[in-house]
Amino acid sequence: MQYHNAHTGMTSLHQAALHTVLYTDVFDYPLRVEEITRYLIGQRGAQPQVQRALDALVGAGRLSVVEGYYMLPGRESTAAVRRERRRVAKTLWPTALAYGQKLAALPFVKMVAVTGALAADNVEADADIDYLVVTEVGRLWLARLLVIGLVRRAALRDNVELCPNYFVTERALHMTDKSLFAARELAQMVPVAGEATYRRMMAENRWLLDWLPNAHGMPARTPLPLAAPRPFPFSEALLRSRLGSWAEQWEMGRKIRKFRAQAGSNVEANFSADWCKGHFGGHGQRIMEAYDLRLNRYAPTMPLTHRDVMPNERHA
DSSP: OOOSOOOTTOOHHHHHHHHHHHHHHTTTOOBOHHHHHHTOSSOOOOHHHHHHHHHHHHHTTSOEEETTEEEOTTOTTHHHHHHHHHHHHHHHHHHHHHHHHHHHTSTTEEEEEEEHHHHTTOOOTTOOEEEEEEEOTTOHHHHHHHHHHHHHHHHHHHOOOEEEEEEEETTOOSOSOOSHHHHHHHHHOEEEEOHHHHHHHHHTTTTHHHHOTTOOSSOTTOOSSOBOOOOOHHHHHHHTSHHHHHHHHHHHHHHHHHHHHHHTTOTTOEESSSEEEOOTTOHHHHHHHHHHHHHHHHSOSSOOOTTTTOOOOOOO
16 A cells, blocks of 8 residues: 655655654654554554665654653653553553443443543543444434433532543444544544444444554453443333334434534534534544645655545545
């Protein structure tokens, strides 16, 4: 798999390694060689090959390395930032796992995964805990209502900020956003419950391998064995009734009206019977714009955007 743009003096593997470091520099997040290998953008390569490419980039002054972390020259201080954020993440993970399994125990929940900054061990002290939640078809909005109840309880009782900001049903596992940002978020998310649903989701989003060809399998930090969602037979039986169907439609209608008004023209927020994507801040777009600036500054020869380095699609 090759980039659409080639640059004199750099092989595709050198480019891929540099672009991978450029992407995570947006997050002040230097990478180890094994991480660069897994998340190598648009190019396959074994770790020894990636290591040789990194050595060449360091030798040419295009990258720096501190304590095994690779970053842009002048960004050596991000190694200390990453160490501190990893320390904070270590304190948050037990809470994230415990509450992830509580979320999975709620009616109609089929999978829970930790996403965002914590999934990458790149969190600050005041960070919240992001989750992606997969639900049964026809009960997404009731499941979300129950989840939000648990979120409020966690805030009041334990002073924990949970942020389940992405809900999809089992028939909407295939993501329509096929950007590098979306691919990276999917590849690094850490499932904590619902292994079978997680594997289905990854199988239905094999397009991410066009961006990240080495990102096979679960992230290394995934806890095993994954907890299975526990059933709530009485609650689910009640909520499967005609009354439950009415409540689903009522809750969906009122929340979609509210959220669409809140989202305005923000294309990253999206709502329907099968998904509730509460990404109101345009975070993904800002990340890709910042990545484009780095491509233009640090990639040699010609101006670039992330669209210019988009790999060929093989998994339509």
